[in-house]
Amino acid sequence: MKEAYLLMRDAGLKLTPRRQAIIAMFSDSRVQLSPQEVQERLKCQFIRCGLPGVYRNLEALADCGVLFRVVGFGRERSYALCCCSQRDGVHHHHHVICISCGLVGQVESCAYQEGVVIEGFRVVSHVLQLRGICASCSSRETEASG
Amino acid sequence: MKEAYLLMRDAGLKLTPRRQAIIAMFSDSRVQLSPQEVQERLKCQFIRCGLPGVYRNLEALADCGVLFRVVGFGRERSYALCCCSQRDGVHHHHHVICISCGLVGQVESCAYQEGVVIEGFRVVSHVLQLRGICASCSSRETEASG
DNA sequence: TTATAAATGGAAACTATTTCTGTTTATCCT
DNA sequence: AGGATAAACAGAAATAGTTTCCATTTATAA
Structure with a gap:
């Protein structure tokens, strides 16, 4: 805040x-x-x-x-x-959203930084966003089913 | 066609x-x-x-x-x-669009297949789309400026 | 060639988003 | 604290994008 x-x-x-x-x-x-x-x-x-x-x-x-x-x-x-501290210089990152509880996580790794060449194309920009199950929802699922 | x-x-x-x-x-x-x-x-x-x-x-x-x-x-x-042959079983892929000529390329590599765990989240789905400069536009640029 | 389910156009309904205008308010300065 | 100022505000209305509906046409397969 x-x-x-x-x-x-x-x-x-x-x-x-x-x-x-x-x-x-x-x-x-x-x-x-x-x-x-x-x-x-x-x-x-x-x-x-x-x-x-x-x-x-x-x-x-x-x-x-x-x-x-x-x-x-x-x-x-x-x-x-956006859960990330951005004030110390904006850094490249993406987000992963938990489809169960909505928790938003930060994804640091990214293979598509600007300038990288993929399939003959020099990357300029990209959109990446993930959906998944976060750790706590995942363990809750396991408990329930086990 | x-x-x-x-x-x-x-x-x-x-x-x-x-x-x-x-x-x-x-x-x-x-x-x-x-x-x-x-x-x-x-x-x-x-x-x-x-x-x-x-x-x-x-x-x-x-x-x-x-x-x-x-x-x-x-x-x-x-x-x-979608430039890809999909009939022999749908396979996971993404697209890269040339911002200069609009050419659409196919991106096979992807680190975010379903089930992979990223930052504690088990990946369920994702959106990935790239924009870039294709090989021929890239070489045209180089010629023009050089 | 005919039967059939799918595709079509267009009107109208519906929803989402932006623009506009006059009023209110957070912030900065004293 | 108090005033000036630029930003934020509500709400109406305009705009734009999308879907539904229905009667008609058409591609497909028998």
Whole structure:
């Protein structure tokens, strides 16, 4: 939360109650959320709360590195908390999302850094995102079935 | 084209003039196209041509493996021709798209096969897509600048 | 050639996202 | 603490993207 505040300040973003609530929401539940879901949850705390503001805030928080944009095909747009300390120079990393509890992990290894040549193509950029089962959900599964 | 026809037949899809035109379009230009762009290009050959039909066909062709869905964040939805022979058993692969000419290449190597454990997460699925400069565009660049 | 299931166009419904405008508010400076 | 200022805000309305529906047409296989 402290980290998030610093990222925001670096980007010239104000720490409004709305944004605090959004960050807390992502910190607490650790799952990916769509703008609609975020609005839904905000309504518990704020009586008036428009979707345009939610869109703006999510994009602003993604731009400054507090959230990241979950990729997919087509419509479904969603965001999740970027768990990584980014202030000491942005470093290349990806995310893995637990399909059971929503926990977001950080993936450091990546074979596709810019400049690498793959199948004759010199890599410029890429999208990589993983889904899986985190350690604790995995052990819970094992217990249950064993 | 022959390959595409077999994939379609396996999936129980009919080879309609519309679909032939769509496949030819992707084969010829080798770039990724949005439904809107596909419709635009179809209008040259077919006077009447609704977007719903374009959506349906693109999804059907993606389902049977002729096209693949280009991933991204949010709205932008697009498709490209899957260059890979898939009939002899579907095999795991990804794509790399040339940002200069749109050429689509096939990436066989992948460190994130299902079951692999990364950062404590057991991988279930993933999205990977690369952008880069293909060999011929790369050498053209070198000539031009040298 | 005919039967059949699939594909089609287009209207309309639906959903998601952005723009716009006037008001409110966090932050910085004194 | 108090005021100036740029940013954030809500909500309406515009825009854009996608899906559903239905009656008609058509590719395929017998």
